[in-house]
Amino acid sequence: MNYAIELLERRPCHSGFLALVRYRLRHSLYRGGWSPVLERERIELPDAAAVLLYDPITDRVVLVEQFRIGALELGQGAWLVEPAGGVVAPGSDPAEVALREALEETGCRAWGIEPIASFHVSPGFATQRLHLFCARTDAALAGGVHGVIGEGEDTRVLVLDACHAIAGIGAGRLDTMPVIMALQWLALNRPRLRSDLGAGSVA
Numbered sequence: 001m002n003y004a005i006e007l008l009e010r011r012p013c014h015s016g017f018l019a020l021v022r023y024r025l026r027h028s029l030y031r032g033g034w035s036p037v038l039e040r041e042r043i044e045l046p047d048a049a050a051v052l053l054y055d056p057i058t059d060r061v062v063l064v065e066q067f068r069i070g071a072l073e074l075g076q077g078a079w080l081v082e083p084a085g086g087v088v089a090p091g092s093d094p095a096e097v098a099l100r101e102a103l104e105e106t107g108c109r110a111w112g113i114e115p116i117a118s119f120h121v122s123p124g125f126a127t128q129r130l131h132l133f134c135a136r137t138d139a140a141l142a143g144g145v146h147g148v149i150g151e152g153e154d155t156r157v158l159v160l161d162a163c164h165a166i167a168g169i170g171a172g173r174l175d176t177m178p179v180i181m182a183l184q185w186l187a188l189n190r191p192r193l194r195s196d197l198g199a200g201s202v203a
Helices: 069-078 094-106 162-167 177-195
Strands: 005-015 019-027 038-044 048-055 060-067 079-082 084-087 110-120 129-137 155-161
Touching: 048 094, 048 110, 048 177, 060 084, 060 094, 060 162, 060 177, 069 079, 079 177, 084 094, 094 110, 094 129, 094 155, 110 177, 129 177, 155 162, 162 177
Parallel strands: 048 129
Antiparallel strands: 005 019, 019 038, 048 060, 048 084, 060 079, 060 155, 110 129
């Protein structure tokens, strides 16, 4: 297979909170030759990083609840439960961004960060990749409302027993891709994290 793309036109359509760009292109086909000329719009936005905060001593997770425009039609369900996270500026380290966002959105310091996965969020129409992590924290210090007001953030901290959170994957408001993936990873790695309670220390 000759993976080839011929870009014929790139035209910005909108620039706001998100950027929308229209492309005209064609690409090589598995059966040989070229596709017809395709017109596609693409949302262009920076990568993001998110981190599941886990307290292996008390076996609890720290998540945040916040308003999300994508769930607007769900009414009260527009307040979704997710791992803390934020945008990764070009040249920034996603792990450092995740830890900083966790502190801003939950008030919790975290350590012992480890990667879960990095993946395309919606490659059919958007450029963004999400860098997902897990880090240790002291859940006893978690609570309250946080976020940078100047950035429009208003995050409420939720502390859940890990077993209940894992059992609730995909149900209620534990139904976003980052929280599902993070909790599934935790279900697989929880025994290891709990058996190594002394690893890592607060920086």
